[in-house]
Amino acid sequence: MARVLQRSTGRPSHHARRWAYLLLVGTAVLALLPSATLAATPHQQTQDPFGSFMWPAYRERFLGDAPVVFDERVRVEAPAFAEDSGQVPLSVDASALEESGEPISQMIAWVDLNPIPRLFTYTPMNHGLAKLSLNIRLEQASAVRVAAKQGDTWYVGGTFIDAEGGGCTTPGIANDDNAWEKTFGELQGRLFANDDEQRLRVRLSHPMDSGLIPSQPAFYVQGFELLDAQGQQVATLDIEASVSANPTLGLHMRPAPGGYVIGARDNNGNRFSLGLQP
Amino acid sequence: MKGPLSMVVGGLLACSALASEPVTFCGRPLVAQPVAPNTWMVEGQREELSAQNCGHIGNQAFIVTPNGVIVIDSGSSPTFGDAFKRLIGHYTDAPIRWVFNTHHHPDHFFGNAAFDQAEHLALATTLSLMARDRAALIDNVERLTGRALPRTRLALPRSVAPGAITLDGYPLTLFAMTGHSGGDLVLLDPATKTLFLGDMAFYQRAPATAHTPGLDRWQAELSQLRTLDADIAVPGHGPSAPPSAVLDQTAAWLAWLDRRLSDTARAGLGANAALDGAVPARFNGVALDTLALGEYELTRSVMQLYARYEEALLWGSDND
Numbered sequence: 001m002a003r004v005l006q007r008s009t010g011r012p013s014h015h016a017r018r019w020a021y022l023l024l025v026g027t028a029v030l031a032l033l034p035s036a037t038l039a040a041t042p043h044q045q046t047q048d049p050f051g052s053f054m055w056p057a058y059r060e061r062f063l064g065d066a067p068v069v070f071d072e073r074v075r076v077e078a079p080a081f082a083e084d085s086g087q088v089p090l091s092v093d094a095s096a097l098e099e100s101g102e103p104i105s106q107m108i109a110w111v112d113l114n115p116i117p118r119l120f121t122y123t124p125m126n127h128g129l130a131k132l133s134l135n136i137r138l139e140q141a142s143a144v145r146v147a148a149k150q151g152d153t154w155y156v157g158g159t160f161i162d163a164e165g166g167g168c169t170t171p172g173i174a175n176d177d178n179a180w181e182k183t184f185g186e187l188q189g190r191l192f193a194n195d196d197e198q199r200l201r202v203r204l205s206h207p208m209d210s211g212l213i214p215s216q217p218a219f220y221v222q223g224f225e226l227l228d229a230q231g232q233q234v235a236t237l238d239i240e241a242s243v244s245a246n247p248t249l250g251l252h253m254r255p256a257p258g259g260y261v262i263g264a265r266d267n268n269g270n271r272f273s274l275g276l277q278p
Numbered sequence: 279m280k281g282p283l284s285m286v287v288g289g290l291l292a293c294s295a296l297a298s299e300p301v302t303f304c305g306r307p308l309v310a311q312p313v314a315p316n317t318w319m320v321e322g323q324r325e326e327l328s329a330q331n332c333g334h335i336g337n338q339a340f341i342v343t344p345n346g347v348i349v350i351d352s353g354s355s356p357t358f359g360d361a362f363k364r365l366i367g368h369y370t371d372a373p374i375r376w377v378f379n380t381h382h383h384p385d386h387f388f389g390n391a392a393f394d395q396a397e398h399l400a401l402a403t404t405l406s407l408m409a410r411d412r413a414a415l416i417d418n419v420e421r422l423t424g425r426a427l428p429r430t431r432l433a434l435p436r437s438v439a440p441g442a443i444t445l446d447g448y449p450l451t452l453f454a455m456t457g458h459s460g461g462d463l464v465l466l467d468p469a470t471k472t473l474f475l476g477d478m479a480f481y482q483r484a485p486a487t488a489h490t491p492g493l494d495r496w497q498a499e500l501s502q503l504r505t506l507d508a509d510i511a512v513p514g515h516g517p518s519a520p521p522s523a524v525l526d527q528t529a530a531w532l533a534w535l536d537r538r539l540s541d542t543a544r545a546g547l548g549a550n551a552a553l554d555g556a557v558p559a560r561f562n563g564v565a566l567d568t569l570a571l572g573e574y575e576l577t578r579s580v581m582q583l584y585a586r587y588e589e590a591l592l593w594g595s596d597n598d
Contacts, residue, residue, distance in 0.1 A: 083582060192545065248585075
């Protein structure tokens, strides 16, 4: 069963480029008009740095009418290209933004050109830090966005990932994605503590089938939650099937003497749970 | 002195006898560099496959024996193979009778079709990897070089066993290894003490790790290769040099890569943390920041190998 999303050339089509051009012209005209967008500080700009034709649609879909600004303090790290398009490591860190003001209340991430664009919605509540890492699937070369909500404004960071591996790369070499069949549901984790945070590294053995491959029904993890030692929910992470098979998460939590419990559920009603103490 | 002198004289005679147009490939002269008596190599560009280099990124070599020419690796396309064959024709009019493919990567065997009169030889392990990956590798080469390959002409070689072999009176010693690709052939020519390493070693160009069974296994095999009686080594990528220089540099790169992946995984950080920070100037006393494609191969290796390090160091049953 092929679980890696279909590879493509990674080059935008003529059609796409034409739309990008029209969008650019449209944006230039709009820029001359008075706008409700926030005034840009040195960290910020109001134009999409990637000039992507999908930006307006996904801004509206994921962020609604709230004010939006592009801000480099929402750091998004990934390799410049995807060696294995089924497993691309992505790290997000908005702590510089959080330190400058109110706590981050939510983070939403998406891939402009994935068939399932949304990656996750992270709600750190009072215990989560504004940092996260996980592996994602990349259908083709694309901008990857992360929007962090502070107050009533969305601050958006991003990076661009090319879809080309090297000449001797073959699909699925990096990971045996079918290993889940022997180990399905195995939830493993380690907790690394220092004065500032408890870093949870967690892996769940799960195929994350998107349902987009014919004759393969959707079967994927929909959400993780973090509970404190008393069983209170203290952070949530909802994900889509654009997250890689065998989801491996890096979560950054405020230090808690009793550690944390991480729980997960998939769209078939399976539930998984693991306690991690410092 | 007798060997090199006769080689030069032989080369001059051959050139005057067979003088013809200089061979070019992809707009550049294709040059055979002498590495030992009757032995030459062609160095590929120290780059990844691209339209600009037409796929000529790997090394090739040839040995002119009394009864025919031995070719070691054929390049990444039949078009390249044709140019390489013309170049060999500048040095000898002997027939090309044997083509060895050191491993299954496209820059080392996709030129085979140009040598259809020769016997094509590879390890059995390499053959099964060729069969497994051929279609995907053809796609890669076409995508990265922007040139179509004639798929039906990319036939698979015949398998050859490791050990001593004699090719119509010319002895070679073959070693079956796995470190770089899972099936890696190393050839030793005892007559000239030349070691043909394939991609078991890279020199002045960072090693590629896409199909390694494990960096520890690669290292163990490099140690075995150090014990061989050889004066000069031809790596799979980069210039020829004394064997110790080539093997030490490859070993230092792999040791440093192993250290970085282990340290990052052990700290519970994500793969991107292994990409932070430059390639060090030196590791184990060997300069690493002068290698071509250092950042590029580091990026690839992290994506290829990081999950294995986490498996071993975080999730395996033997961790604390």
